[in-house]
Amino acid sequence: MKRRLEISELIFKIISYTLLTIFAVACLYPFVYAISSSVSGYEAVQYGRVVLFPKDVQFDAFKRMFSDNMFWNSYSNTLFLTFFGTIWALGVALLGGYALSKKRLLFRKAFNFFLVFTMWFSAGLVPQYLNYIATQRVFSKVGINDDKWLVVIAMGMAAMNIILLRNAFEGVPSEIEEAAIVDGATELQVLTNVYIPMTKSTIATVALFFGISRWNGYYWARQMIKDTNEHPLQVFMRLKLEQFQDAEQMAGWSESYASDSVIYALIVCSVIPILIIYPFIQKYFAKGTNAGGVKE
Amino acid sequence: MSVKAADYLLVDEETGKYRMDPEQAVRDDVEKHYWLHVGRTILKDWRLYLMLVPMILVFLFWRYFPMYELLGCFKRYEEVTPVSERLFSGFSYFKTLLVGSDSLSTDFWRAMRNTFLLSFYGLLFGFPMPIILALFFNEVRSDIARSIFQVMTYLPKFMSTVIMTSLTIMLVKGSSLTNGMGVISQLFVNLGWISPEVGAAGLLNQPNLFRAIYQITGIWEGAGYDSIVFFAAIIAISPTSYEAAQIDGAGKMAQMRYVVLPSILSTVVIMLITRIGHLLSVGYEKVLLLYNLNTYVTADVVSTFAQRQGILSNAKGIASAAEMMNNIIGMLLVIGANTIAKKASNTSLY
Numbered sequence: 001m002k003r004r005l006e007i008s009e010l011i012f013k014i015i016s017y018t019l020l021t022i023f024a025v026a027c028l029y030p031f032v033y034a035i036s037s038s039v040s041g042y043e044a045v046q047y048g049r050v051v052l053f054p055k056d057v058q059f060d061a062f063k064r065m066f067s068d069n070m071f072w073n074s075y076s077n078t079l080f081l082t083f084f085g086t087i088w089a090l091g092v093a094l095l096g097g098y099a100l101s102k103k104r105l106l107f108r109k110a111f112n113f114f115l116v117f118t119m120w121f122s123a124g125l126v127p128q129y130l131n132y133i134a135t136q137r138v139f140s141k142v143g144i145n146d147d148k149w150l151v152v153i154a155m156g157m158a159a160m161n162i163i164l165l166r167n168a169f170e171g172v173p174s175e176i177e178e179a180a181i182v183d184g185a186t187e188l189q190v191l192t193n194v195y196i197p198m199t200k201s202t203i204a205t206v207a208l209f210f211g212i213s214r215w216n217g218y219y220w221a222r223q224m225i226k227d228t229n230e231h232p233l234q235v236f237m238r239l240k241l242e243q244f245q246d247a248e249q250m251a252g253w254s255e256s257y258a259s260d261s262v263i264y265a266l267i268v269c270s271v272i273p274i275l276i277i278y279p280f281i282q283k284y285f286a287k288g289t290n291a292g293g294v295k296e
Numbered sequence: 297m298s299v300k301a302a303d304y305l306l307v308d309e310e311t312g313k314y315r316m317d318p319e320q321a322v323r324d325d326v327e328k329h330y331w332l333h334v335g336r337t338i339l340k341d342w343r344l345y346l347m348l349v350p351m352i353l354v355f356l357f358w359r360y361f362p363m364y365e366l367l368g369c370f371k372r373y374e375e376v377t378p379v380s381e382r383l384f385s386g387f388s389y390f391k392t393l394l395v396g397s398d399s400l401s402t403d404f405w406r407a408m409r410n411t412f413l414l415s416f417y418g419l420l421f422g423f424p425m426p427i428i429l430a431l432f433f434n435e436v437r438s439d440i441a442r443s444i445f446q447v448m449t450y451l452p453k454f455m456s457t458v459i460m461t462s463l464t465i466m467l468v469k470g471s472s473l474t475n476g477m478g479v480i481s482q483l484f485v486n487l488g489w490i491s492p493e494v495g496a497a498g499l500l501n502q503p504n505l506f507r508a509i510y511q512i513t514g515i516w517e518g519a520g521y522d523s524i525v526f527f528a529a530i531i532a533i534s535p536t537s538y539e540a541a542q543i544d545g546a547g548k549m550a551q552m553r554y555v556v557l558p559s560i561l562s563t564v565v566i567m568l569i570t571r572i573g574h575l576l577s578v579g580y581e582k583v584l585l586l587y588n589l590n591t592y593v594t595a596d597v598v599s600t601f602a603q604r605q606g607i608l609s610n611a612k613g614i615a616s617a618a619e620m621m622n623n624i625i626g627m628l629l630v631i632g633a634n635t636i637a638k639k640a641s642n643t644s645l646y
Binding site: 008009011012013016017019020021023024025026027028030031033034046047048049050051091092093095096098099100102104105106111114115118119120121122123124125126127128129130131134135153154155157159162186187188191212215216217218219223234235237238241245248260263264267270271274278279282 | 334337338341343344345347348350351352354355357358359360361362363365366368429431432433435436444445446447448449450451452454455456457458459462463465466467472475476477478479482516519520547548549577580581584585599602603605606607612615616619620622623626627630631
């Protein structure tokens with residue numbers, strides 16, 4: 001009987017290792033392929049001769065892209081949106097989450113419902129679009145014509161993240177807060193000197209959620225930012241892809257022999273910053289999903 | 297408010313006499329001048345309430361004003377006029393969409409069907425994958441090997457939809473005079489899964505393949521990351537449970553059936569109910585980036601239908617009506633799912 005047990009365990013183990021390996025490789029392969037293709041010779045890419053490793057290594061696609069001013073523009077725009085967008089969203093979420101975590105807050109239930117209702121019911125694409133158009137009109141009347149700032153303050157707020165912060169703040173023992181108040185701390189001091197240091201890892205998680213969603217944001221940036229010089233990287237990338245696709249459809253062949261390599265190079269440029277910080281942030285993300293959502 | 301004598305009178309323990317309850321006077325006063333007291337409390341604690349202001353403004357402006365804009369589906373659309381001043385049109389847009397005889401109505405029903413089918417297949421194929429992955433992760437005993445697997449499978453989640461869809465487009469693209477097929481198309485043709493003609497035309501131009509591509513890329517993107525929750529539930533199982541099962545002669549499958557499954561069942565139920573609640577909210581960004589004229593038949597969902605009508609071809613009233621219906625059914629599903637979750641496991645999702 002002992003033997004039968006061992007065999008069934010062994011079989012299961014072999015199956016899991018095999019399937020896991022296949023799945024993990026399949027997850028990673030497209031990225032490796034993109035990196036290989038971006039540094040391979042045009043013809044090798046064009047005729048699909050690159051399978052895993054680069055062939056006829058050269059860096060023309062990168063050179064061509066780095067000499068494009070629009071590329072650097074879009075990169076700096078993405079950095080701008082990510083930086084200010086994260087600060088704005090995190091600031092709003094921290095203050096709101098802190099206030100909501102207080103039992104003594106009047107109408108606490110109503111405020112919570114105000115937040116949670118947006119998770120149940122969202123107006124949808126077109127009404128949101130109409131709302132932004134109306135806001136743009138108001139902004140330009142006041143004299144603000146920079147759509148980037150509109151994207152910064154309008155986008156990327158998620159009720160879920162505020163609830164995550166609220167739950168973390170609720171977990172801080174109230175005695176510590178009382179001690180701080182006895183020592184004469186104001187509300188803001190209590191937040192910055194007591195609560196924020198005690199919930200550092202949740203705040204880091206939420207900041208990363210905001211940051212990643214900003215870095216990856218595409219649709220609204222494209223709809224709202226009219227000036228092509230102000231487009232972030234994701235929009236720039238998609239427009240390039242569409243441009244090449246159109247050219248290919250119209251003429252039956254690529255606009256230039258390098259188009260595929262350029263797309264791969266763009267993908268690589270967008271992926272690399274995430275790949276660099278990924279090992280450091282991965283553990284925070286795992287934590288965030290476990291702490292999120294389920295309550296009481 | 298009903299007044300009871302007992303509310304006002306307290307019995308003095310020592311003398312046995314009745315006397316007025318001093319706190320009740322305060323309670324009465326609060327009752328009488330409710331808003332005055334509310335105002336005083338807020339004034340006293342104004343810093344706390346000030347902290348709420350930015351959040352409320354943000355949600356009001358970017359979440360609730362669009363809902364007001366959505367009410368435009370009952371009014372005739374005019375560009376600059378605010379919703380409240382537009383002419384009432386009743387349910388005419390809804391009628392056009394639901395029972396109209398032109399192509400709008402057929403397109404809308406197609407979009408409804410596609411929305412439902414895309415999420416339903418996501419539930420069918422996409423939902424079990426993270427659970428299976430979590431079971432496999434649990435089999436990997438070495439911490440290093442496991443974290444390597446986890447790092448590799450979580451990675452796609454951090455990539456933007458544009459990167460994921462661009463990669464998909466490039467990997468399955470068709471061939472042209474100067475171009476070979478995408479490398480995945482090549483592989484499938486060589487394996488004999490698809491014919492060379494289909495591969496040459498591009499897999500994303502095939503209406504019957506769109507749903508499969510959508511689900512497979514969905515699994516590629518999310519399965520690893522979604523397995524975190526289930527994996528956490530599995531490693532929380534005490535090793536003594538396995539030992540007890542082993543002593544009773546349970547093989548691996550029996551352990552799965554009688555130890556692991558019951559332990560993670562509540563997590564599975566909660567996640568499943570959440571998924572059902574979001575049955576009608578298909579990620580519009582991904583569909584928008586993946587579909588094209590050839591695949592509208594199977595790929596067009598309500599939000600993309602609405603964005604085509606409302607943003608590209610300026611039928612804003614029709615678009616709002618379509619989204620209104622989608623949103624209301626979606627909300628009913630979410631609330632229903634949440635109620636069931638509460639009943640089933642005493643956990644509220646929100």
